[in-house]
Amino acid sequence: MPFAEWTKEFSVGVEEIDDDHKRLLALVNDLHDAVEAGAAWNVLDNVLDGLTLYVTYHFAHEETLFTRTDYPGYERHRRQHQALTITVHEIQQDFQDHALETLPHQVLEFLKNWLYEHILGSDRAFAVYYKSWLARQRPEASPAGAGASQ
Ligand SMILES: [Fe+2]
Numbered sequence: 142m143p144f145a146e147w148t149k150e151f152s153v154g155v156e157e158i159d160d161d162h163k164r165l166l167a168l169v170n171d172l173h174d175a176v177e178a179g180a181a182w183n184v185l186d187n188v189l190d191g192l193t194l195y196v197t198y199h200f201a202h203e204e205t206l207f208t209r210t211d212y213p214g215y216e217r218h219r220r221q222h223q224a225l226t227i228t229v230h231e232i233q234q235d236f237q238d239h240a241l242e243t244l245p246h247q248v249l250e251f252l253k254n255w256l257y258e259h260i261l262g263s264d265r266a267f268a269v270y271y272k273s274w275l276a277r278q279r280p281e282a283s284p285a286g287a288g289a290s291q
């Protein structure tokens with residue numbers, strides 16, 4: 142059984158967000174497998190770098206959707222993203238500065254659990270809002286003559 146894995150229970154019901162989460166968890170899993178395999182420093186550094194970049198990409202992706210939809214929970218959710226972004230950069234910095242041979246298991250557990258909890262909590266809450274926002278954008282959902290106010 143993989144260390145970190147996207148399963149249906151993590152679906153937020155929005156494909157573009159689920160796709161990102163599948164990739165994120167796969168990257169955490171890759172990092173775990175590389176640590177377990179005793180991979181060389183540059184291999185671990187590469188995987189960690191890929192994860193860091195993808196975390197940044199994914200958070201920006203969600204935040205674009207918050208802006209587009211005027212999400213009322215934007216600030217709170219964005220602060221959570223910022224906190225993890227800082228932590229992931231610190232993990233990477235520590236690994237590089239001290240040329241650590243490996244990553245402690247707690248780091249891997251922390252990343253996995255943070256993502257699981259965030260997906261099931263904040264991301265799912267946004268997805269509920271986003272789906273209702275999308276439904277309101279459908280022309281057939283607007284009363285006749287309401288105009289095209291986007
Ligand atoms: Fe997310």
Ligand SMILES: [Fe+2]
Pocket residue numbers: 203218222259263264
């Ligand atoms: Fe999020």
